[in-house]
Amino acid sequence: MDNLSRFVNYVKIDTQSDDTTGTTPSTEKQKNLGLLLVHELLELGLDDAHMDEFGNVYGHLPGKGSRIGLNAHMDTALEVTGENVKPHLIRKYAGGTIVLANGLRMDPKEFPVLNKHIGHDLVVTDGNTLLGADDKAGIAIIMNALQYYKNHPEEKHSTICVCFTVDEEIGEGPLHFNYRKMNAKYAYTIDGSSIDKIECENFNAYSATVNFKGVSIHPGEGKGKLINALNLASEFVSMLPKETPYESEDKEGFYHLTGIEGTCELAKLTMIIRDFKDKGMNKRIDTINEVVKKLNKLYPTANIEVSFKKQYVNMRKYVDKKPMAIRRAKEALKNNGIEPSLGAIRGGTDGATFSKCGLITPNLGTGSYNHHGRYEFLDVQEFEKMISVVIDLVK
Ligand SMILES: [Zn+2]
Numbered sequence: 001m002d003n004l005s006r007f008v009n010y011v012k013i014d015t016q017s018d019d020t021t022g023t024t025p026s027t028e029k030q031k032n033l034g035l036l037l038v039h040e041l042l043e044l045g046l047d048d049a050h051m052d053e054f055g056n057v058y059g060h061l062p063g064k065g066s067r068i069g070l071n072a073h074m075d076t077a078l079e080v081t082g083e084n085v086k087p088h089l090i091r092k093y094a095g096g097t098i099v100l101a102n103g104l105r106m107d108p109k110e111f112p113v114l115n116k117h118i119g120h121d122l123v124v125t126d127g128n129t130l131l132g133a134d135d136k137a138g139i140a141i142i143m144n145a146l147q148y149y150k151n152h153p154e155e156k157h158s159t160i161c162v163c164f165t166v167d168e169e170i171g172e173g174p175l176h177f178n179y180r181k182m183n184a185k186y187a188y189t190i191d192g193s194s195i196d197k198i199e200c201e202n203f204n205a206y207s208a209t210v211n212f213k214g215v216s217i218h219p220g221e222g223k224g225k226l227i228n229a230l231n232l233a234s235e236f237v238s239m240l241p242k243e244t245p246y247e248s249e250d251k252e253g254f255y256h257l258t259g260i261e262g263t264c265e266l267a268k269l270t271m272i273i274r275d276f277k278d279k280g281m282n283k284r285i286d287t288i289n290e291v292v293k294k295l296n297k298l299y300p301t302a303n304i305e306v307s308f309k310k311q312y313v314n315m316r317k318y319v320d321k322k323p324m325a326i327r328r329a330k331e332a333l334k335n336n337g338i339e340p341s342l343g344a345i346r347g348g349t350d351g352a353t354f355s356k357c358g359l360i361t362p363n364l365g366t367g368s369y370n371h372h373g374r375y376e377f378l379d380v381q382e383f384e385k386m387i388s389v390v391i392d393l394v395k
Pocket residue numbers: 073134135168191
């Protein structure tokens with residue numbers, strides 16, 4: 001089986017996760033891919049390969065030296081379906097607009113990233129689904145690297161600790177991840193885009209829920225008495241700093257509303273808060289608390305309450321304490337003619353939580369782009385290059 005066919009086999013298996021089921025895995029169908037991977041891992045000589053009760057797949061290929069972990073996630077994003085994916089190969093992309101099979105157009109004016117892939121072979125969707133290169137490209141890269149060592153038993157390598165997780169897209173990859181079973185000294189998620197990037201920094205993340213209790217009476221007699229909970233919610237929003245995803249980039253954080261619902265009497269607002277710095281995050285939480293306090297003072301007969309939930313933390317401070325993983329990744333990229341650059345993710349990865357729990361896990365690229373949608377594509381040459389990088393990484 002060639003490297004690309006392996007990728008194509010994986011994307012044809014629907015593994016979309018679901019944030020409403022409350023189970024792990026959130027969808028049973030993720031196990032269909034898990035079972036195939038166990039079967040292939042056993043064939044590749046990872047004799048202990050198995051899937052646990054949560055759908056996570058583990059396996060180890062014994063070697064010499066450090067125990068190095070490789071991780072990719074099996075599920076695909078919620079935004080667009082992953083059912084009946086029909087990948088289409090464009091040989092030697094000549095530039096210009098790509099028309100997908102269903103008529104959707106990928107114009108470089110809208111997706112300037114395409115200009116960086118002229119001359120390369122691209123795998124695109126038929127416009128009806130996502131591609132699922134996030135993160136089946138990561139899985140295929142790891143499996144193809146293992147295939148290389150199977151084909152070259154004379155080549156020495158580290159002990160390779162593999163884990164494929166479920167439910168990354170709903171933020172639950174680390175929920176039932178077994179660190180002892182993984183048993184790696186440090187690890188990498190292969191779950192990014194550009195292959196020159198080593199991502200070792202991500203947002204600190206909180207969610208907040210604000211409950212507004214108004215005072216409801218007949219609006220005709222409302223003067224001085226009726227306090228509309230929906231208006232309170234809207235006033236709350238207007239009192240926040242104008243720092244939304246629309247206004248921020250690079251290392252700037254934001255407040256982002258994710259839901260608002262209610263009636264005159266009761267309203268509920270949900271939001272997420274992001275900041276790279278601990279101090280910045282604390283300041284944002286203080287700001288929200290201040291606004292709530294002000295509103296309660298302004299409307300003493302109403303009641304406004306806020307609660308916060310920690311989602312994930314910036315892995316940077318953990319990674320900095322054990323620089324080995326970054327050093328090794330830089331070497332592997334350079335050995336393959338790629339000039340590495342350190343990157344920050346304006347989001348989070350499973351690796352952020354792994355790193356916090358002691359398993360340092362930076363993120364590496366896959367050569368796939370425009371994740372979570374119909375315009376997702378894979379650069380085949382970058383994908384192939386990344387297989388060499390991973391082979392080198394565990395050498
Ligand atoms: Zn991903």
